[in-house]
Amino acid sequence: MSEPQTETQVLIAGGGPTGLSAAAELETHGIDTVIVEPRTYVSHTNPRAKLTNVRTMEHFRRLGLADDIREAANLPVDWSQEVVFCTSLLGDELARFDNVFGQNESEQYAETAQQIPQYLVEETLREGVREMSSVSLETGWRVESIEQDEDGVRATVVCCIERHSISEGERREISANYLLGCDGSRSTVRDQIGSSFEGDVNPRNNLGVVFRAPDLAERHHHGPAVHYWTLNNEIQGFMGRLDLEDKWWLIAVGVDDPNAVDPREIITKMAGDEVDAKVLTTDPWSARMLLVDNSRSGRVFLVGDAAHLNPPWGGHGYNTGVGDAIDIGWKVAAVLNGWGGPELLDTYEAERRDVHEDVIDISTTNMESSPADLISGELDSDENVDEDSYEDIAQEIYEKKKLEFHSLGLILGYAYDGSPIVVEEEAALPETGTVEYHPTSYPGSRLPHSWLSEDRSIYDLLGEGLSLVRFDREIDVSPFMSASETTSIPLEVVDVDHEDVARSYEQPLLLVRPDQHVAWRGSRCPDDAESILRRVCGYPVDDS
Template sequence: MADIEVSVLVVGGGLNGLATALFLSRQGVDVHLVERNSTTARLLRAAGVSARTMELFHSVGLEPEIRARGLRLVPGEHWTQPNSPADLLPRAILGAKRLSDIGDGRAFVMEEGTVEVADASPMEPAWCGQDRLEPLMVGEATRRGARVEFGTELVSFEQDPDGVDAVIRDTATGERRSVRARYLIAADGVSSPVRESLGITRSGNGTIGHVLSILFEADLDAVVDGRRFLIAYLLNEAAGLLHRFDATRWVFGLFFDPERHAGAETSKDKALELLRTALGEPDLSADIQLVNRWRLAHEVADAYRSGRVFLVGDACHVHPPAGGYGANSGMQDAHNLAWKLAAVLRGWAGDGLLDTYEQERHPVGRATADQAWIRQTTRSEGDGGHPDLRNSTVISTGYRYPEGAFEGEKGGEPLEGELRIDGRPGMRVPHVWLERDGAKVSTVELATDTFVLLAAQDGGAWAEAARAAGAALGLPLTVHRVGGDLADAEGRFCELTGLTSQGALLVRPDGFVAWRSPGAGDRPEDLLRTVLGRITARDREV
C-alpha cells in the first residue's frame, strides 16, 4: 500500500499548480500538491490578473483579499498625471530610450487600456504581485482540504489503466514516500520533467532569447516626475522592460546576452551596473534584492494529456510576457480541467469528458501564445500595430472553443476579430446583471459547482425538463427562471444571450455555455437528457 493515497497529485506549486489544487478542492476533490522550492515565489513574473481570472477567484472567495493586497488599476490615460497616489497604477505601456523621458514627456504610448472590459465581465482586472497572490491561494486551498507540501519533489511516476504510482522526496531530508493517485497533473513549468518523460513534443517559434529579471527597491519617482505606469519598454543598448512591483519596488527585465552580460546573474554589483545603463541613470542608488534568469520562448505542447497525466500552464504553453496572458491562461487551464476531473471522479461523467480538456484548451493556448508573440515582437520594434492583433478582452475572456464539451455549431477560430460574447455554445456565458432576493447577481456567478439551466420568462417547459433530466442522469443541475426567481430589471437577458422569451441556456460548471435553444422545443426532457449525455460523455459509457 502506498504511503499516500489521493485522487489527484499535482506537481508544481506556482500559480498554475496552486490554481489547480484550489479549483479541485473547491469541487470537493482530495488533492495533494508537491513543490520542490521551499516557499512561494519571491519574484514578480505575473502580477496582472485578468477580469476572467478574477471571476474564478471570486468563485472561491479570494477576490476581495486580492484587491486589498494589490495596486489599484485605473485607465491608462492617467499616466500623464504627475505625483499620483502610490497605490494607483494606470494601464499604460510606454516606450522610451531612457527612464527620464517619461518625466520629461518624451515617452510614447505603445498601449493605453481601460479598466472596464466592455461590459464583458462583472469583475475588473487586478494587479497583485505573485509573491502576494500565491500565499493567498495556498491558504484557501488548504482551508478547503488540499494538502500542499513545499520542499518536496517528484522523483518518478508510472501510470496504469487505473491510476498513477509516484515517488516523492523531501528535498531537505531525502526521505522518500510513495503516492497512489487516480490522476497526475503536471504544473511543473517550462522545462516540465513530467512532459519530457512522457515524450510530448512542442512546436512554435522556439527560444527568442533570455531575460534577466532584477527585483530592486529604489526611489524612481523623481526621475519620472511621479508618473505611474504599468510597463515601460526601454529601447536602448541595454534593452528591457520596467514593471512596478509595488509602492517602492520594481522589476527590470533585461534582454540577456550571456557573453555580453557575463556575471550579472550572480553579482548584484554587475546587475546594478546594467540597471543604471538601461534606465539611463548612471548615479542610481538601488537595493538589488533578487536576480533571476529565464528563457523567453514561444512553444506549445502538441498534447495536453497522456493517459492519466495532464499538463497545465507553462508545462503546456510558454510564450513572451507581453500582454500578461501566461499565468492567466494557465489558471484558466486549471479551472477547465478541475470540474471535468471532479465530474469523472464523482461518477456523473465518462472518461471521454477528459479528452475535451485538450480539445478546448489547446487551440486557445496556441492562439494566445501567438498573440503574445505578436505583441512582443512589435513592441520590441517600437511599433504596437499588427493586422492580426486581437483585443485583450477577446484573448482573456471572449475566446470560443472550436470543439469540446458542448452541443451546437463547432469550428472556427478561437479568437475572433471583434469582442462578441453572445450566448453561443463554447463561449463563457454573457455577463448580464440580474436580481436575486433583491441583490444584484451576474449570470457569470450562477454556474460555479453545477450545470445551470437559465430559462427565459416563458421557458417554463425547459425548466421542468431540466429538473427531470438532471435527476434521471444523477448529475448536479440547478434551474433558474429569468422572470421568476431571477429578475431582469434592465430587460437585456434575451438580447445578450440570443434567446426568445421561450428559450433556454445550459451553462457548464465552469461558466461556459454548453447548449442553447433560442425558443421552445419538442419533447424537451428527452432532448436535454440527450444533450447532457453527450456533453458529459455518458452516452459513450456502457
C-alpha cells in the first residue's frame, strides 16, 4: 500500500471487476486514473460470479486481457459446455442443455464465454492494470466523502489498514476531473450524491456453500457439466465444480433458515448420498431487483452494482457492470481528450438504463422458474420419475430454462437505438429476441462479428477512436476524413476486402464507436459528414 497521488484525471472508487475494467478502458485512451480499493488482497472465500460471458470476453479481447483470463481459469472452455438437470447428482438425469452461455466457437462472436470465479477474474485484472502506465491501483484506501463543483471532484479517502508510515484512519484528499463510483451494492459514492435504489427484494432465502469433495466427480455418471441442477422433494438447487481437483460450489434455493441449517446435510441431499465433504464457506443471500434513481450527479457516475442489482440466474450482473465500465470509460476519455462534446456524458444513463432494466426483468424471469418450481409433484417419495413422464418433464425444463442458458439475443443483441449520439434511420430497428441473436448493422447495434482469417476478427482492425469500416474501396470517404481533421475527432478508415463478409453487413460504410457499436451507416459518404461526426461525439447539431 502506497501513498495515493493527490491529483488525477479520473478517480475510481472500488477495485472490483467493474472498476478495474473502467481503468483498463481509460488506459487505452491515455487517461491518468487512480483506483482506491479497501481490500489489500482478493479473497477466495466466495466465488460470486462464475461466468464471464461472450460480450465481456470480447471487451477483454479489445483490452488485451482475454488470454490472461483464460489462462487463469481452472475450467477450460472445452471441458464442458453443458448443463444437466437431475433428481440428484448421483440420481437420474431429467434434461440436458448444450452450448450454454455461448461456449462453442461461432462466427457470431470473437470470444467464447468462460467459466471462471470472480475472484480469479479480479486477480487477473489487478495484475493487468498494475502493468498499465497511466493507472495507479491503491489498495487499503476507501472513499469517505465527495465534494464537487463545475471544475472537478474532490474526494476524501481514508486509510483502512495500519502499515509502514501510514496509520489506519489517516485521510488524504484526491482531486479529479471525474469520479466513477464502482464501489458495489453498499456504495458510499451513491450515498454521497444522494441517489438511492428502487425495487424489490425476493423473500426466498438461499444458501451458497463452497466445499471440497475429493471423490464426488468420480461417483456421478452425468459427465462434465458447468451446472448440475438437482430437483427432488427434499431440496432444490444447483451445483458445479470450481476446479478439476476437488473444489465445488452449490446454491440451495428456498432454505427456511440458512443460518441454522447444516451445510453438510444440504450437500448430502443434493448429491443423493453421503459425501466425504469439507465445508469451506457458507453464504446466505436473497435475490435483489434494484435500480438506482439517478446514476449521475455532475462529474460523478455510478457504475456496476452501485447502480443496479439483479438476481444471479443467467449470470448477467457482473457482466453488465463491465459493459457499464466500457460505456462510461470511452465517453469520459473522449471528453478529457478534447473530442467528446458537452452532451456526450449525458448519454451514459440514456444508453445503459434500458440495458439495466432488461437485465433485471430477464434475471427475475429466470429466477421465477427456479428449481423448486420446475417439476412440482412429478416425483414420488423416493425421487423416482414415472417413465412416461420423462419426456414431459424434459420439455417443461427446456421451455422454462432456455432463456437462462441461451440468451445471446440479450447479451449481443441489445442496441442503443434512440440514443442522441446514434444517427437513426426511417425504418425501425429489426425485431430482436432475447434467446436467439440476429446480427444487424442497424445504428445503435453491436457491429456484427466476422472472422477474417482463422484468428483475425473484424474487431481487431478497429481503432481506439471512431472507425469508418468500408467494404468497398471505390467509395470516396474524403468528406469524413476532412471532417475529422476539421473537428479533431479521431477517425480511422478500416478497409475490409472480403466480399463474402461484406454481404452480411447490409451497408458498405459503417461508422463504429470505440465500444464496437454502430453509430451510422450508409451506401456512400454523406454530404453532412461533419454533422454526423459531431452528433456521434455529443456535440449539439442543428437538424433544421
